[in-house]
Amino acid sequence: LAKTTQPISMDSYEGQEVNITCSHNNIATNDYITWYQQFPSQGPRFIIQGYKTKVTNEVASLFIPADRKSSTLSLPRVSLSDTAVYYCLVVRWNAGNMLTFGGGTRLMVKP
Amino acid sequence: SAVISQKPSRDICQRGTSLTIQCQVDSQVTMMFWYRQQPGQSLTLIATANQGSEATYESGFVIDKFPISRPNLTFSTLTVSNMSPEDSSIYLCSVDGLAGGETQYFGPGTRLLVL
Numbered sequence: 001l002a003k004t005t006q007p008i009s010m011d012s013y014e015g016q017e018v019n020i021t022c023s024h025n026n027i028a029t030n031d032y033i034t035w036y037q038q039f040p041s042q043g044p045r046f047i048i049q050g051y052k053t054k055v056t057n058e059v060a061s062l063f064i065p066a067d068r069k070s071s072t073l074s075l076p077r078v079s080l081s082d083t084a085v086y087y088c089l090v091v092r093w094n095a096g097n098m099l100t101f102g103g104g105t106r107l108m109v110k111p
Numbered sequence: 112s113a114v115i116s117q118k119p120s121r122d123i124c125q126r127g128t129s130l131t132i133q134c135q136v137d138s139q140v141t142m143m144f145w146y147r148q149q150p151g152q153s154l155t156l157i158a159t160a161n162q163g164s165e166a167t168y169e170s171g172f173v174i175d176k177f178p179i180s181r182p183n184l185t186f187s188t189l190t191v192s193n194m195s196p197e198d199s200s201i202y203l204c205s206v207d208g209l210a211g212g213e214t215q216y217f218g219p220g221t222r223l224l225v226l
Contacts, residue, residue, distance in 0.1 A: 034214065041219075041220070041222070042219055042220070043115075043203045043205070043217030043218050043219055043220050044154065044203075044217050045217070046214045046215070046216070049214060087153070087154075098144075098156065098159070099144075099154075099156065099205075099215055100156070101153040101154040101155070102153060103153050104153055
């Protein structure tokens, strides 16, 4: 599976939009891009998944360029409760649903 | 989505002993997974457990150290055997998504400290 690279940490302030970019240069045709969020002392929680272009749900947006070698998770108007670790994963469709977690991005939202 | 519970939520154990962690799901699922998350680190997959078959272990993990049971479609256990302080971690179970399986739902984790 394609390896992912994302910033180790990011700081933001309440009310700002946060964009976390992930690179996955070796993504394959049948791979999806998936983002998880993990709060301290909890298991990871699925946020959003996409294949190409743009996906939006009630929590976030995911932007994927045409070459799919990177993706950007966008969190609109973050609050203190969005402080968490965000993981970008490449998931192969129908390949045992295995998830390979990279290092993640530790987002700190400040007042 | 699936609701997953784990028992115990945390434990402190002596080295050389074993601990069995339970994972219960509120719906029938095909695949269950066990992960380890060491302090301040990311998640590492230990094994995949399908009902009715032997668990499949990832590189670096062996059945003698982490025996897994999967007696039915809603339950699994992971045993951490002959523990050492290096086994101190959070152990998480997850299940595949109910719609196409492209996502996983995670339990809250079991925080283990080995003295």
